[in-house]
Amino acid sequence: MNFLRLSFFVCTMLIGFYANAQTFLGNFENVHSETNNEITIKTTQGVVKIEFITADAVRIRTSWNGEFEANEPWMVVKYDWPKVAYNKKENHQELALSTEKIELKIGKNPFSISLYDTNGNVLLDEHKDAMNSSAHRTTEQTGTSFNLQPDEHFFGFGERMDFLDRRGKKVRLNVGRGQGLPHIIGAYNPLEANYAPVPFFMSTAGYGLFLHSARPTNWDMGNSNDTIFSFNAEGGELDYYIMYGPDFPTILNTYTDLTGKSPLLPKFALGLHVGTYSGGTWGHESETSTQYVIDLAKKFRELEIPLDVLHLDSTWRFFGENGGKGATTFEWRETFKNPKAMFDSLYALNLNAVGLHLRPRFDNGKTYRLLDKARKGGYVYPEENGAGEFVNFFDEKSVDWWWKEGVKNVADQGAMFLKTDEGSAFGHKANESDKVGPQGEEIKSLHNLFPLAYAKAPFEKFQEYNNIRGMNHTREGYAGIQRYPFIFAGDWPSEWQYFEPVIKAGLNIGLSGVGNWAHCMGGFEHVADPELYIRWTQFGLLSPIAHLFGMEHPNYKEPWNYGKEATRIFKSYDTFRYQLIPYLYSTSYQNHITGKPQMRAMVLDNQDDPNTYEITDQYMLGESMMVCPVIDKGAKTRVVYLPKGQWTNYWTNEVFEGKQYISVLCPLGQIPIFIKGGAIIPMQESQNYIGEKAIKNIDLHIYTHEKSSFTLYQDDGKSLNYENGDYTTTQIETEENHQTTIIKIDEPKGSFISNVATYTIVIQQPDHPSSIFINKKKIDASKLKEQKAISYTDGILKIKVDANKLQEIKIVK
Known part of the structure; x- marks a missing residue:
């Protein structure tokens, strides 16, 4: 008897704790109002707003106190949608709202949401039990869960280096590069790397979902329970969009209508980009010089290796007294004699653009003292005791001051764009210091937005100043970063184990609405195995943006540092890239119009083919070219999967029917390339730079x-x-x-x-x-x-x- 009483007491306490821990929506009460495309529903525990933004997409917002946050301007670019015709039917069990493309069914007891196509097929079904809805809030998060269909698979979530298909996986999305010492795991942990997370996925069931939150988000895609997937945001309201396809390209088109299409980059951005430490990387800053940079460009020209864009990385800067390597003084290191003359010489060598690397924090140099001035003028994001250092990129006046007092000085000398690095440091520990930047509850909702504001500022300022299309080179991003291209994949060492994760990063970011993407071909740190260098640069020169950059001293990543064979092969693929410019440029236009990326995971156009769900070492470059990087050291052959259709081996002209695996030869000078049957590939004569002829x-x-x-x-x-x-x-x-x-x-x-x-x-x-x-x-x-x-x-x-x-x-x- 005592045992029964104790059990009853424990159960009562647990039920009470559970009720206090989570607040659900309860039951449907009534349709409170209908305005244009928006239907407001009152439940016994909250308020839900349902807005049809198109006939095949809907926004669902949930509040437990009846108040809704103002629409933000950073992730979503469009809130004012044309009128959508919908029908409403209601009975005792449910409310049905239908357009010409989809039907949304609202269960009443308890409140729940299900999405169907016009044939009555369930696309998305909110999980519920006999008493509670799935939508809930606690003191720490808001979220919901849905029933997982038996054959459903998920793709997207931003620039992830770990997996492609996320069914059965968990993931946390919050901008960062991984904690811990980089040379052990830390930033080199593909499971943690989160340079450009995007809270958006596409399901093979035929829909996409975008969780409209800037806070850290957590996703369980059937890991804890193989019949349910769930997500939550760490605070804020529950706000998400559902988009019907049923095909992935249609979903991407809708998602990028929401978060913005990528603008067209200048055509020269499709040429080769090279980064340089100007002769001296970390610990060797005294060896930098303007002459090194000029000689580097001259050597590309002398060897007739096509080149268009150059950027000077960190060591151009004089490291200040407060933030060291992690902040920017906008003063040149004393080893750079007459920077303007250097820029003039580079442009005389017909480079189309030269840019500079920087960090988002102000620092005091010998002359400018920008940190002191910015603090006094209120142009840094406030921290305790007036110690703010980060440029307040959320504030237009601060951006104007940053441009006028800092960036414009180097723009007047010849810089045409920036490499905006370390966007993850706002509110988190930075690479080159123990500083964490501003802290507090507000930063939870700003940390992920900071990379957007940080990239937006120079993209727009340089676009106006140069009077040509903008181009910004950035490492971090979030939903909407495609508007300020381009993203690069971060600092991955020149080791075979990191090669395929970088390919995954490109596939995943493309499935998340970002088309203009690059990586440090050959790897960023360490001297590469020459074979790895060749294989990685083959992939890099057939990536959306071709970016060559590394930090080891004194070798760096120029091809001649890896021998004659590497130089010959590099030059042949660089030349091939320049011949492909009409094809690549037309593909960029397609990305601009539709959101479909240049680098396409095989699943993107083959979502009904399970064989493509885990292909992480093949991709389509545009509509017609399948590129198959060789990721195994010493490989003389590799297995390639050919989806439906007809495929021609680019090197041998041998024709294969699709829906089969084949083994192909891959000598060191050849990356396997297959051309899709029906391909029309426009090509031109090669040039040493875009615009030469x-x-x-x-x-x-x-x-x-x-x-x-x-x-x-x-x-x-x-x-x-x-x-x-x-x-x-x-x-x-x-x-x-x-x-x-x-x-x-x-x-x-x-x-x-x-x-x-x-x-x-x-x-x-x-x-x-x-x-x-x-x-x-x-x-x-x-x-x-x-x-x-x-x-x-x-x-x-x-x-x-x-x-x-x-x-x-x-x-x-």
Whole structure:
């Protein structure tokens, strides 16, 4: 009897504790109001706002006190949506709200939310028990949970180095690089690295979810219970968006409508970027010099290795008296003689842009004393005892002062962009000091936003100052960072074990709405194994942004430091990249319009193929090129998975049907590349830098297979005029059957007038064509050698046509 009483007492105490610990929504009471697209629902324990932002996307906000936070401007760029038509039906069990694309069902007892497509298929079903909703709050967090479908898998969550498919995994999203000593695990722990987390995922069930919170978030995607996934934010209201696809590209398009499309970078940003410590990295600062930087650029030119962008990393700066390496004085180290003359020399070598690395904290130098002035003027984010050091990038006046008193000094000398490093240090321990910056409850909601504000400031200021498109090079980000491109993957050592995690980072960030992404090819720290260097740079030169940078002294990461073979291979892939500029630029335009990234995980276009869910060493570069980095030391072959379709080995021209694994040769000079059947890949002659030559001809490399199309995009490559419609698109279509191939090239559409006068169609044609028709005029195929605009040699058919007229080419086999 005593035992029963004790058990009853313990159960009562636990129930009471549980009730005090978590507050649920209770039951549905009524629809309180309807305004435009927003339906406000009162429950017995709170208030829920449901807003249709489009016919296939909805925002759900929950408050337990009836108050809602003001809309923030950093993550989401659009809150004012056109009217969405929806129908409302209600009975005793549920309230149903439906558009032409989705149906939202609100369970009443207890309150719950489920999402369906128009065929009645459940997409998302909030978990509940007999008494409680899943949506809840405690003193420390707000969150909810959903039923996990048996075959459901999740992709996204930002720049993660650990996994691709997150089903069965847990993850915490909060900007940071990992704690602990870097050379043990710390920042080199792929499980902890969180440089650019994004609280957004896409489900193979056909929907995406964006948790609209800047606070740290925690996600359990079926780890604790394989029938439930859940998420919570550490404070604030519960606010999330659900987006219906059902395909991933449609979901990404909606997500980037919310958080902003990436602008077009200057075309030269697609060329090679090189970073330099100017001859002296940490501990060797005295060896830096302006002449080193000039000689570096000269060597690229002498070796005819194409190069467009250079940045000077940390050691250009005089380290101040307060923050040392972790802060910025905006004063040049004394070893840099006449920086303006250095910039002039670099631009005389036809570099298109030169930039500088900096940190987000002010410091006092010998002359400027910017930290003292900023504190006195209130331009730093306040800390205890007036000791603030971080530029208050959330405040427009502080940004203006930072630009005028600091950045503009180096801009006037010739700097055209910044590398904004250490955005994770706001409220956390920084790399080069024990300082943690501002603390307190408010910082929980600002820490993740700081990298956005930090990248936004120089992107916009330099865009206005240079009078060309902005470009910012940043390490940290959060939801919306795609608006201030570009992101790079952080400081990963030159060791084989870190190669594949960096590839994962690019795949995951692309699945999270960020298209312009880079990494330190060859690795950042340590002298690389020459084989690793070659394999990593092959991948790097076929990444969205090609960025070469490392810190070991005195080798650094220039190819000639790794021998003649490495230099030859590097140059060949760099040249190949520059030939691909029309393809890469058109792909960048697609990213700008749709949010679809340049570097695409195989699952992005194959979400119904489980074989693609864990592919972390292959990706699509644009629509047509599958790149397969070699991540194993000494490998002479590697296994490649070919999804549905037809695929051509770029090196051998061997054709394979998809939905199979194959083993391919991968000699050191070759990264396996497969071209998708139907591909149309525009290429141009290589250049030493973008703009060196006026491009008069573009080669259209066509891999015929059934029906396909490609949109070639052209503009001036630098100005913002494209935002006002000053560009040209050309639609190219192909169709193949057993006997004929038909190629149609539309007239250019748009106001931009291109230098391109001709297209040369290039087709692998094993057999001599029997006849060719150009605009219905038959060409005698037996006399191709006499045709100036047509040739057939070694199985390759080339046909040159006018680029400014409608063209139809029919090839009869």
